[in-house]
Amino acid sequence: KQEVTQIPAALSVPEGENLVLNCSFTDSAIYNLQWFRQDPGKGLTSLLLIQSSQREQTSGRLNASLDKSSGRSTLYIAASQPGDSATYLCAPRSGAGSYQLTFGKGTKLSVIP
């Protein structure tokens, strides 16, 4: 059974800092991995999706990397802004034949103006 761990559970940084969120998963036989953002009281919004054959994916100030063999992914946020404050969750997908995503408990990010 896939298990996903996200470290740290919470993070507070001043505006403008670059930061890294970590995600580790126990079963490396994944099809892809997604990073989501969740704002308080809201649903999840997909930020980035990395296929198992890829090493990196970028969108604006966000960069996600994937090391499938070691069961790790990182989300890098450049020049953080107060609007980035949210909970970030990673979710590996178990296989091509299954749409099951396994979610970590997330990292709650606070960017202080």
Next chain:
Amino acid sequence: DAGVIQSPRHEVTEMGQEVTLRCKPISGHDYLFWYRQTMMRGLELLIYFNNNVPIDDSGMPEDRFSAKMPNASFSTLKIQPSEPRDSAVYFCASNERGLVRETQYFGPGTRLLVL
């Protein structure tokens, strides 16, 4: 498109009562997912459908939970009888197979409190 629509947004009920949560997926999406989120367990997949057919219900916690998808634009998750430990936020998500991103689009959730 209005996105995934869930109702009600909030539900407060007493233990033993029947609870029905509703979801309208994005038009044209052929996959629908039900998730439950709690502080203790995080976000868990309960069941998902493809073309209105349940594919994997291994996450449904017990027989008190049931889900149906009578047509492509509507799904329900029912809890009967409800218990306090069912208190959680329930999310519905939909996905269209074949999209390059293959991402799941989430609804705003239903906050359920069972007293």
